[in-house]
Amino acid sequence: MQAIFSEKTSRVYEYAMPTTNVSEPIRVTLANVPVGGTVQITVGFYASTGWLAGDGSSQKIENQTPAGASALKTEITITQYKVPLSIDSVYNHKQKLTYNNNRLQWAAAEAPWETRDSLNCNYSGNSLCELNTVTVNQRTGMLGYVWRASRLGNLDCVSGRSGVLYSMQNISLKQNPEGALKTMPCGFSFRPFLLYDPADLVTSPTHNNFYIDPRYGKYHLRKVILDNNTPFNLQTSASYGRFSSFFDAAVVHPGGYIFGINYANNKMERLAIPSEPYADDEAPFATLLGGKGHRRGLMQGPRAITVTADGTLLVLEDQNLRIQAFDITGNPIKYFGGQSSAVASLKAQTTRTRYLDIGVEADGYIYVLLYTNDGSRPDDYAMDIYEPDGSWLVRTTGVTAARMTVDLWRNVYTLNYETIYGPTNKPEPSVSIWVPPAPAVQSTSLLSILKRKLFA
Numbered sequence: 001m002q003a004i005f006s007e008k009t010s011r012v013y014e015y016a017m018p019t020t021n022v023s024e025p026i027r028v029t030l031a032n033v034p035v036g037g038t039v040q041i042t043v044g045f046y047a048s049t050g051w052l053a054g055d056g057s058s059q060k061i062e063n064q065t066p067a068g069a070s071a072l073k074t075e076i077t078i079t080q081y082k083v084p085l086s087i088d089s090v091y092n093h094k095q096k097l098t099y100n101n102n103r104l105q106w107a108a109a110e111a112p113w114e115t116r117d118s119l120n121c122n123y124s125g126n127s128l129c130e131l132n133t134v135t136v137n138q139r140t141g142m143l144g145y146v147w148r149a150s151r152l153g154n155l156d157c158v159s160g161r162s163g164v165l166y167s168m169q170n171i172s173l174k175q176n177p178e179g180a181l182k183t184m185p186c187g188f189s190f191r192p193f194l195l196y197d198p199a200d201l202v203t204s205p206t207h208n209n210f211y212i213d214p215r216y217g218k219y220h221l222r223k224v225i226l227d228n229n230t231p232f233n234l235q236t237s238a239s240y241g242r243f244s245s246f247f248d249a250a251v252v253h254p255g256g257y258i259f260g261i262n263y264a265n266n267k268m269e270r271l272a273i274p275s276e277p278y279a280d281d282e283a284p285f286a287t288l289l290g291g292k293g294h295r296r297g298l299m300q301g302p303r304a305i306t307v308t309a310d311g312t313l314l315v316l317e318d319q320n321l322r323i324q325a326f327d328i329t330g331n332p333i334k335y336f337g338g339q340s341s342a343v344a345s346l347k348a349q350t351t352r353t354r355y356l357d358i359g360v361e362a363d364g365y366i367y368v369l370l371y372t373n374d375g376s377r378p379d380d381y382a383m384d385i386y387e388p389d390g391s392w393l394v395r396t397t398g399v400t401a402a403r404m405t406v407d408l409w410r411n412v413y414t415l416n417y418e419t420i421y422g423p424t425n426k427p428e429p430s431v432s433i434w435v436p437p438a439p440a441v442q443s444t445s446l447l448s449i450l451k452r453k454l455f456a
Helices: 446-455
Strands: 002-005 010-012 038-046 052-057 092-100 103-107 128-137 142-149 165-172 193-195 210-213 220-223 249-253 257-262 267-272 287-289 302-307 313-317 322-326 343-345 353-360 366-372 381-386 392-397 401-406 412-421 427-435
Touching: 092 412, 128 193, 128 401, 128 412, 128 427, 142 193, 142 412, 142 427, 165 427, 193 249, 249 302, 257 302, 313 353, 366 401
Parallel strands: 302 353, 353 401
Antiparallel strands: 002 010, 002 038, 038 052, 092 103, 092 427, 128 142, 142 165, 193 210, 210 220, 249 257, 257 267, 267 287, 302 313, 313 322, 322 343, 353 366, 366 381, 381 392, 401 412, 412 427
């Protein structure tokens, strides 16, 4: 940080940032500085490599403490810069969700090592059974996820019986994850789904954040209110539409649709989101699209789905070993290779591979989660990044997770096989945040970079 005073006196200050998320305003007090004239404050945030991650400046202000105040105060808005991606962009594990004194918290830690072998669907156990989805809403800084486990500490929402049940949870990505905690008072016997609109901006009138209610085999779309106080509404009969079956993956489309895919029947469903909900028995059904096959427009083993900033749907096909691009009518669209092809082939593997999830960031870089062999070892797991044209770029190994999502700033959130236990010994998955490495900058010291950048 640099303070420039009107008498051409400048001071440079250097501070270390915390290793986990910071959500509260950063307050810095400058002592023993000149008084009178004007002052302008410029701030730069630097990685350990010297790369500038964000900066901002105040206006020139009168350098006098206002009457009745203890200090002169100014606020600075910081502009954040995306970390560029390259063949060297192997992601780093930044932090993960854990419990400390029975409270959820973010902790700077090594990446989890548990694999799919840790899942156990035996009712007599106390462990995770399935990991289903993870979704992010950047406007609110909230993350939602779904899993199945034994001994969740609650009963089935319909039958009132215990069992191996599904649960949903919402947390905050800010310093206190429990600041926006939403949990379920009961469990589902059939798979629900949480899906948040990642591009849900403050100016958006829709706020398309939902859960899919699987009770009674109806699969209704219900609204989720992403604030710090409103719980999941499990009592409502207001439906924004219904689907024919459960999903293996789903996405909110910026054009006002929900798209979901089913791995077993190789189908896609499309639901136009109405402006107002219907009563359950009047809610419209989604339209079925696609079908099984190898040719363009058909799918085989659709494992996951995501949507680009321009509204192109990308489907990860586990059996066809490709990513296929669709428009909102379910037709293939030329998107890859300079808009010459509707498909991009997945990177050739030397061993048996299972593909788990797909995500895309705002500039079109595509992320694919996978494991090789039988997925029993941490080094079987990887996350590949593809360029927007579909060509493979770089791989990060050791990402031992079942699901992932990517935000607009290229942060990756994973739903891990690692089990954490809350105050009632409820088993739930940990969640991790992975970040790209900052590029290297040639310099002799961080302080010299700060002086060069900010005094220029």
